[in-house]
Amino acid sequence: MPHLGLVTVVVRDYDEAIAFYRDVIGFQLLEDTRIDAEKRWVVVAPPGARETAVLLARAMTGEQEARVGDQTGGRVGWFLNTEAFDRDYERMRAAGVVFEEQPRREPYGTVAVFRDLYGNRWDLIELNRTDAPQSADGGT
Known part of the structure; x- marks a missing residue:
């Protein structure tokens, strides 16, 4: 079954991005491979992530820098x-x-935007746990 492997975050500088995502947010640096004199393949992910990780891609054009x-x-x-x-x-x-707000409780869980x-906006979110499924005889 296909899964989402990487999502890209366009960054200004590889090393400052690595330092933030690894040392501040707490992600693991999974790969940092030099491709050529200007490009690197830099992948970070939360500890224990099994499928999706973040590709830190340095802006190479004015259009990318604007994003x-x-x-x-x-x-x-x-x-x-x-x-x-x-x-x-x-x-x-x-x-x-930098969090934009105090944590808030929503019907789906606890969340705060950082x-x-x-300046890209992220949610830190703890989803509500669902009740344990009931067995076929109606018990838990």
Whole structure:
């Protein structure tokens, strides 16, 4: 079955982006391979991620540079799921992540919007856990 392997975040500089995503948000650096004198293949992901990771792609043209920090027209473009919202929210705040709001409870879970080092908007989100499925005889 196909799955989403990578999503791209256009960045100004590879090393500053690596430092932010690894040291501030807490992602793991999965790959940093030099392609040529100007391009690298840089992949980061949250610890334990099995399918989707983030490709940090340095802007190479004026058009790409204009998109750094506003890839989604001001909308939240990425959703960082957690199973321990309070822990991760406090860790990220202490590391310097700028949250736009206090955490809020929604019908689907707990969420707060933050910005990456370029201004792209992300949700830190802990989805509500569903009840354990019932067995065929009606018990849990």
